[in-house]
Amino acid sequence: MPISLSLPRADGGLEAYSLLGMPTERPAAVPHFNRIAYAAAHVVSDPRRDTRPWEAPAVDWERTMAFRHHLWSLGFRIAEAMDTAQRGMGLDWAGAQELIRRSLAEAKTVPGAGLACGAGTDHLNPADARSLDDVVKAYEEQVGFVEKHGGRAIMMASRALARIAQSPDDYRKVYGRILGQAKDKVVLHWLGDMFDPQLRGYWGSESFEPALDAVLSIIAENRDKVEGIKISLLDNACEVALRDRLPEGVLCFTGDDFNYAELIEGDGRKYSHALLGIFDAVAPQASKALASLAAGDVATFRAVIEPTVPLSRKIFEAPTQYYKAGVVFLAWLNGHQDHFTMPAGMQSARGVVHYADVFRLADRANVLDRPELAAARMKSLMTVLGVA
Template identity: 60%
Template sequence: MAEITLPRADGGTERYTLAPASRFPQAHAPARTRTVFAAAHVVADPRKLNEPWRVPALDWDATLAFRRHLWGLGFKIAEAMDTSQRGQGLDWSNAAELIARVLAEARTVPGADLACGAGTDQLDLAAVRTLDDVIRAYEEQIAHVEKHGGKIILMASRALCRVAKGPDDYLSVYGRLLGQCRGKVILHWLGEMFDPALAGYWGSREFEPAMQTVLTLIREHAAKIDGIKISLLDAGKEITMRRQLPEGVVMYTGDDFNYAELIGGDEQGFSHGLLGIFDPIAPAAAAAFACLDAGDRQGFHAILDPTVTLARRLFEAPTQYYKSGVVFLAWLGGFQDHFRMVGGAESARGILHYADLFRLADRAGLFADPERATTRMGHLCALNGIA
């Protein structure tokens, strides 16, 4: 079995022995009892990252290949979301090209499905003055997604959070946008732990009044809303809101700390999934959903619960830097041949963090090729002075 020397938090090192190769198949039929979207990362092109902090450059072949991997495991894809570094390295120009390319790719893959993030990140926040500025930016992105045949995930907007004076402004802006969208949309409530610039979204820093604003919006426009993804990292809040959604509108959990519990559900219901953690754990998650489809809740939790331990380390504060762990695991898994990110975001976490992700991913049975993962982790350790 593969072995490697890893750093410890006390400044020392340890010799770590890996588990056998992953037992999870690399292809699966779509889940039947849950709708699950994987928010997918993008693969940078290091040969073109001349200014990695300022000018993004993507490896389109590797980026599209990873989406085919997710579709092959039965996932829908949440495209151009925060997992793809929207607002943290990936600009709207590249996001727009990503959306167009992936929608075109989906038409060549039987059964492939996705929804695309539409937001306002093309705006200069310092120059935003009015709600109309925000609406025009949303409309531009919505039009781009729909022109290419895509479905809309209406992303949270830093610009709207900046200029809105209260709940009525959110209701006004979202109401107007929902009235213009061709089909049903997924709303997106991203907590400030994922993006500090979204503190006070929906017109309040308190959960209860913010939730009531969203529920008002959903009830008034239920015919245009497929569901809502909330990413608050609080299972109790999600369940409270889930039980108040009108019939026909579903909850997509974005809780990367408690997804196994929330998707598993309780006597009053369950959440579907739209998660960044599905990107690195896709084979395990697909196998878990197959157990759930078969009525094997024990098997579902036996597979998925160990991934939650990994996710809690990966998404620890500052949570917005979780993308570096997602890409790190994609590199270890062989889905890209380097560990570089747009915006230089691989530097957002340290070697102790990456070493823990390595251990936890191994314990969750995620490495299809432990030798490759060990070799690559060894290179990273060497770059950090760990022999």
């Protein structure tokens, strides 16, 4: 018999919904891709110890590490301690340090496991930054910590730098200092203000073309220290413009959770690699799609990954910075954690209608791995939130 439940609509009413999706099969062995694919992973909170979730959220380290093994088993590299892990929105630098230490140690137990770690300036309150040197010191501390523990850094965008920089030259000075000191190649991180309003005007301009010129000049001046750049502007034309102008050997990582399918496939000339938060939520589907693409089966790639795009656009809808709630919601529905709570209570950032829409779209994209469990958990959430 079909699994059915009542779900709320935007007009305040209820509708009967019957699940129609089919769980995606798991690969028999770790698949190989012809694109580098990082999944930005979330952290699992521990409600049993979460006495001050806004100020000092507790993390369930066992479940958090288990989820990383889930991603590695599907062929992904992990982008650790990024905004998907609620950096600056529930996970402070002390928590990020513990997460980085544990994940780097865990990666050593998995043959071929890929891991890169976010290093930013979030322990520096932007209001306390008085000079570019303050920003440089903050970056030095975090990049140094990652490298000290044997990791590779993703140089996250800095709220403090966005606040005090007066021109593109200020960005060149800061990035030049840090990249010049880095032991290994670094991935840069261009995060749009839809993800973090405090990053408005990054690279020294609120207009795309001047910002593009600025970041390309930074890459050109430090080419031997830049593996690539992740761009998250939710505008595929902007990403293609960056991709077309990158120097040979510098990779473009799509962070476009609205248009990733076409950007990863490419335009026949160039393509993007991936560093995506949505891959946390749709890992089995993205793994199957990427493995198909590597095998030359573009039809299966499209058939599997394209249904996940409407789901991703719903999860990342404005206010985009609250997308983490949808990612963790799906982890709960799929049995990767036993509760739907998040650091800083972030699960409250979205409403019941949003979650109902995510549930429907996840079903249609075959993202619900255990439909009966997902339906039972959805019913319990509806009850808690007062939906009859």
